[in-house]
Amino acid sequence: MTRARTPAVAGWFTDAPGGFRLLGTRCSACSAVFFPPEGAFCRNPDCAGGGELLEVPLSGRGRVWSYTDGRYRPPAPYVSDPSVPWEPYTLVAVELAAEAMVVLGQAAPGVGVADLAVGMEVELVPGVLHEDADTTWTTWHWRPVTS
Ligand SMILES: [Zn+2]
Numbered sequence: 001m002t003r004a005r006t007p008a009v010a011g012w013f014t015d016a017p018g019g020f021r022l023l024g025t026r027c028s029a030c031s032a033v034f035f036p037p038e039g040a041f042c043r044n045p046d047c048a049g050g051g052e053l054l055e056v057p058l059s060g061r062g063r064v065w066s067y068t069d070g071r072y073r074p075p076a077p078y079v080s081d082p083s084v085p086w087e088p089y090t091l092v093a094v095e096l097a098a099e100a101m102v103v104l105g106q107a108a109p110g111v112g113v114a115d116l117a118v119g120m121e122v123e124l125v126p127g128v129l130h131e132d133a134d135t136t137w138t139t140w141h142w143r144p145v146t147s
Contacts, residue, residue, distance in 0.1 A: 008129045008137040012036055014057065020126050021057035022103065022140060028052040033099040058103070061145065062094040064120045065102050069113050079130070088112075092142045094122055108143035121145040 007013065012035075013022050024035040027042040029051025034043055038053055073086040080086070090107035107116065108125055127141030 003136040026056045059096045062096040065095040066093040108141040
């Protein structure tokens with residue numbers, strides 16, 4: 001059976017031509033960029049307001065700002081099967097220079113804390129958050145740049 005590939009959160013990333021990218025919002029009044037996308041109002045407290053909020057793809061590469069791993073199963077409402085052994089995952093905070101922001105995400109499968117260092121260049125890649133009977137829930141991952 002083929003599972004439908006569905007974004008875990010609609011509108012936060014795209015796999016459009018030009019590459020897999022996170023989608024943010026740029027305020028046309030103050031040029032500040034936000035992630036996750038913002039539809040209601042500019043989050044910059046110094047913004048005079050009155051601008052349009054425009055969808056913009058964020059940089060596909062950044063540098064590791066910090067990282068850690070999750071070695072314990074979080075309590076509910078976190079969804080996990082307690083009958084399956086907990087698999088640690090790696091969480092990376094990535095600084096995007098052009099947007100002047102830090103975005104969190106999981107590291108790609110097989111990338112652990114021993115593979116990361118602050119300042120290392122990483123790239124955004126498509127990933128899988130979770131699979132159930134009908135659906136592959138997709139997300140983004142960060143992976144060290146090797147070339
Ligand atoms: Zn603004």
